[in-house]
Amino acid sequence: MALLEAIELSKTFQKHKAVDDLHITIREGEVLGLLGPNGAGKSTTISMIASLLEPSRGEILYKGKSVLKKSEIIRKELGLVPQEIALYPEFTGKENLMFFARLYKVPKKERAERIAEVLSIVGLSDRASDKVEKYSGGMKRRLNIACALLHKPKLLIMDEPTVGIDPQSRNHILEMVKQLNTKGMSILYTSHYMEEVETLCDRIAIMDHGSIIAEGKKQDLIGMVQDQDLLYVSVEQQVAGFEQAVKEIDEVLFMEREDFRYKIGLKQQAEILPELFTLAHEYGIRIQGIDIQSPRLEDVFLHLTGRSLRDE
Amino acid sequence: MIVTHAWKDIKRMLRDRKALMITVLMPTILTAILGLSIGNMMNGNTKLETIPIAVVNQSEVASFKNNIQSGETSDTPVDFAEIFIENILASEDLQDVISYEQLSKERALQKLENGKLSTVIFFPKSYNQEVLNVMNQPSSKQVEVTLYQNPDESLHNEVIKGVVESYTNQLSKSVIAQNTMVTLMMKEPKLQQEITSSMGEVIQKVNETNRPNISVMREPFGDIESLSGMQYFTAGMAVMFMLYVGGYSAIYVRDEIRSGTYNRLRSTGMSFWHLAGGKFISTALLVFLQIIFLFMFEKLVFGMEFTNIYLLLLMIVITALSVSCLSILLTTITVVNQETRLNELFQSVIIPFLAMVGGSFISISMMPEPIQMFGHNVINGAALQGFTYVMQGYSFSELFGPILALLINGLIFLVLSGLIIFRRKEVFR
Numbered sequence: 072m073a074l075l076e077a078i079e080l081s082k083t084f085q086k087h088k089a090v091d092d093l094h095i096t097i098r099e100g101e102v103l104g105l106l107g108p109n110g111a112g113k114s115t116t117i118s119m120i121a122s123l124l125e126p127s128r129g130e131i132l133y134k135g136k137s138v139l140k141k142s143e144i145i146r147k148e149l150g151l152v153p154q155e156i157a158l159y160p161e162f163t164g165k166e167n168l169m170f171f172a173r174l175y176k177v178p179k180k181e182r183a184e185r186i187a188e189v190l191s192i193v194g195l196s197d198r199a200s201d202k203v204e205k206y207s208g209g210m211k212r213r214l215n216i217a218c219a220l221l222h223k224p225k226l227l228i229m230d231e232p233t234v235g236i237d238p239q240s241r242n243h244i245l246e247m248v249k250q251l252n253t254k255g256m257s258i259l260y261t262s263h264y265m266e267e268v269e270t271l272c273d274r275i276a277i278m279d280h281g282s283i284i285a286e287g288k289k290q291d292l293i294g295m296v297q298d299q300d301l302l303y304v305s306v307e308q309q310v311a312g313f314e315q316a317v318k319e320i321d322e323v324l325f326m327e328r329e330d331f332r333y334k335i336g337l338k339q340q341a342e343i344l345p346e347l348f349t350l351a352h353e354y355g356i357r358i359q360g361i362d363i364q365s366p367r368l369e370d371v372f373l374h375l376t377g378r379s380l381r382d383e
Numbered sequence: 384m385i386v387t388h389a390w391k392d393i394k395r396m397l398r399d400r401k402a403l404m405i406t407v408l409m410p411t412i413l414t415a416i417l418g419l420s421i422g423n424m425m426n427g428n429t430k431l432e433t434i435p436i437a438v439v440n441q442s443e444v445a446s447f448k449n450n451i452q453s454g455e456t457s458d459t460p461v462d463f464a465e466i467f468i469e470n471i472l473a474s475e476d477l478q479d480v481i482s483y484e485q486l487s488k489e490r491a492l493q494k495l496e497n498g499k500l501s502t503v504i505f506f507p508k509s510y511n512q513e514v515l516n517v518m519n520q521p522s523s524k525q526v527e528v529t530l531y532q533n534p535d536e537s538l539h540n541e542v543i544k545g546v547v548e549s550y551t552n553q554l555s556k557s558v559i560a561q562n563t564m565v566t567l568m569m570k571e572p573k574l575q576q577e578i579t580s581s582m583g584e585v586i587q588k589v590n591e592t593n594r595p596n597i598s599v600m601r602e603p604f605g606d607i608e609s610l611s612g613m614q615y616f617t618a619g620m621a622v623m624f625m626l627y628v629g630g631y632s633a634i635y636v637r638d639e640i641r642s643g644t645y646n647r648l649r650s651t652g653m654s655f656w657h658l659a660g661g662k663f664i665s666t667a668l669l670v671f672l673q674i675i676f677l678f679m680f681e682k683l684v685f686g687m688e689f690t691n692i693y694l695l696l697l698m699i700v701i702t703a704l705s706v707s708c709l710s711i712l713l714t715t716i717t718v719v720n721q722e723t724r725l726n727e728l729f730q731s732v733i734i735p736f737l738a739m740v741g742g743s744f745i746s747i748s749m750m751p752e753p754i755q756m757f758g759h760n761v762i763n764g765a766a767l768q769g770f771t772y773v774m775q776g777y778s779f780s781e782l783f784g785p786i787l788a789l790l791i792n793g794l795i796f797l798v799l800s801g802l803i804i805f806r807r808k809e810v811f812r
């Protein structure tokens with residue numbers, strides 16, 4: 072069943088279309104990954120879902136009811152983890168939690184218990200009495216999440232919750248998200264890290280330039296690029312013109328360079344090796360190795376947009 | 384919910400070292416420096432125009448008996464009060480400084496009360512006779528001229544007092560000289576020649592001794608007292624630095640917007656009323672505590688007088704409430720226009736400007752009329768007037784003006800922020 076549905080959602084900032092005719096569905100009990108590069112419009116979409124920002128056009132339904140008409144229906148059941156560290160650094164972890172627990176109207180009797188609970192979920196119980204300004208980046212991120220869990224939300228929206236932290240904290244957070252989901256929480260997980268979304272999410276929506284360009288289960292998405300092969304070609308040196316020449320081969324869909332390695336997308340079962348060697352010879356390039364791989368999620372984005380999802 | 388928001392801001396402020404330095408430490412230090420250095424002079428209204436005074440001359444003409452040279456007595460009528468009026472007040476030298484009129488005592492005091500006069504100089508009925516008595520008999524009772532003065536104008540008062548004193552000093556010096564001579568000549572008529580020649584010496588001696596028996600009494604009019612510099616600057620700094628507290632509550636919102644915390648607050652269902660209500664309560668309480676602290680500090684350290692603690696508390700409460708309204712306006716503008724530079728502008732330009740025209744540093748009567756008008760009625764100027772009135776001993780009914788001005792200020796801030804939020808409703812869906 073659809074817990075949340077955004078229909079024809081659009082947001083224009085002074086002529087700039089940040090979100091453009093977007094459709095998205097979050098099903099009850101799933102982790103939906105919203106994947107897209109910086110500036111794709113992920114945060115803007117989230118702000119509209121959380122009814123912090125008025126859409127220019129479109130509708131948002133929570134459990135079939137319009138959020139735009141009555142924002143209260145979603146607010147009580149929504150936990151929002153903002154992209155920024157939205158905390159009071161001069162307060163301790165516990166004071167931050169106490170403040171937000173009051174705002175979320177957690178009954179007085181349950182507050183202490185709830186706070187202890189979320190502290191243990193995010194693994195900050197022993198640092199609860201320290202001021203947040205003394206926390207490491209990873210600890211701040213974890214407290215940032217804890218504050219959104221106090222009122223036991225049905226739907227948790229996380230906007231890039233792992234930006235700029237150490238791998239350990241990151242793993243902790245990913246593990247935690249899985250745990251919360253097992254206990255029945257529906258989660259919208261936004262990221263521009265492929266691996267996170269790949270390991271975490273049941274379904275994935277890929278966003279670019281304000282709209283969803285692909286959506287489905289991980290395997291379905293990868294299936295979209297199943298009909299292509301990936302050829303990795305390692306070379307000793309780069310020579311101007313070689314890349315352009317290879318791209319002009321009919322069977323080549325795209326070509327990317329990472330240092331001394333080319334990643335070439337081919338039409339399925341295309342035979343370009345003889346041509347490739349001829350070109351290499353022409354340009355005086357020595358090919359050191361060749362590797363053929365099946366595509367990963369990352370390649371879906373590349374396939375759809377011709378650009379890499381990696382940090383620009 | 385509102386209380387939760389308010390308490391959060393109070394806690395932030397109390398932990399914000401920079402904010403505490405600006406709102407508590409700075410005014411305390413400035414008050415001490417200014418209050419101690421300016422001492423007793425400063426007061427509200429010092430004008431450059433002529434000083435309006437009235438003379439009440441009830442003295443009766445007395446007779447001076449000339450029996451020195453001929454042995455006979457001849458009566459010369461003398462009127463020292465009239466001499467003062469004709470030769471001093473009416474002199475060309477003083478015309479630009481003092482404008483005087485002669486009035487009955489009732490009429491003069493009435494005009495003084497209405498603030499139309501700076502001083503009433505009062506010569507009692509027996510004045511001339513008493514001066515003569517002192518001439519004839521140096522030990523006789525002291526002669527008094529009474530000055531009724533409007534305490535709002537202490538600088539003027541000093542001028543008038545100076546003029547009257549210099550006359551009476553002159554008078555008493557010649558009185559003493561004359562007494563000395565008369566006594567000597569009576570004893571040794573033969574020495575008359577010598578005495579006359581040594582007169583200069585005598586007068587010089589008198590000048591050195593200089594113990595005038597004719598004194599000027601200053602009578603504060605009603606119960607109103609002059610302000611000490613400490614009192615004035617305590618109030619002046621309090622009303623200036625309270626504006627920073629109001630500013631901080633908007634700065635905190637701006638920080639919340641920048642850090643994304645504001646979105647989190649909104650996601651908990653915070654409405655405009657929660658935000659504005661929280662700001663109202665937190666600012667009112669913080670300003671209240673701030674001003675109480677400043678006044679208590681100056682009292683405990685420098686022994687400053689409150690004069691009337693209940694009226695002072697009332698003024699502090701009303702002032703704090705009107706600063707709260709200001710903080711709501713600043714917060715509203717910040718929330719509606721998140722890019723606004725208003726908060727920086729408020730701290731660096733608007734507050735110093737308001738402090739200047741509101742009279743926190745210099746008396747605003749030096750300024751052009753329209754600015755004075757603004758300075759008297761703008762939030763900090765009105766509060767300053769209220770505080771100085773209380774410390775001068777004015778009664779509740781006389782505080783009505785400043786209180787009304789403060790309430791109107793608050794109302795204007797609220798109406799403005801209401802208009803802004805009404806026109807940009809989408810900011811608080």
Ligand SMILES: Nc1ncnc2c1ncn2[C@@H]1O[C@H](COP(=O)(O)OP(=O)(O)O)[C@@H](O)[C@H]1O
Pocket residue numbers: 084085087088089107108109110111112113114115116
């Ligand atoms: N308040 C705003 N005013 C103007 N442009 C905005 C505003 N918020 C976001 N944008 C623009 O909208 C686009 C999408 O931004 P955002 O939703 O933050 O992307 P993402 O979260 O995917 O990185 C960006 O080009 C951004 O510059």
Ligand SMILES: [Mg+2]
Pocket residue numbers: 110113114115154230231
């Ligand atoms: Mg974003």
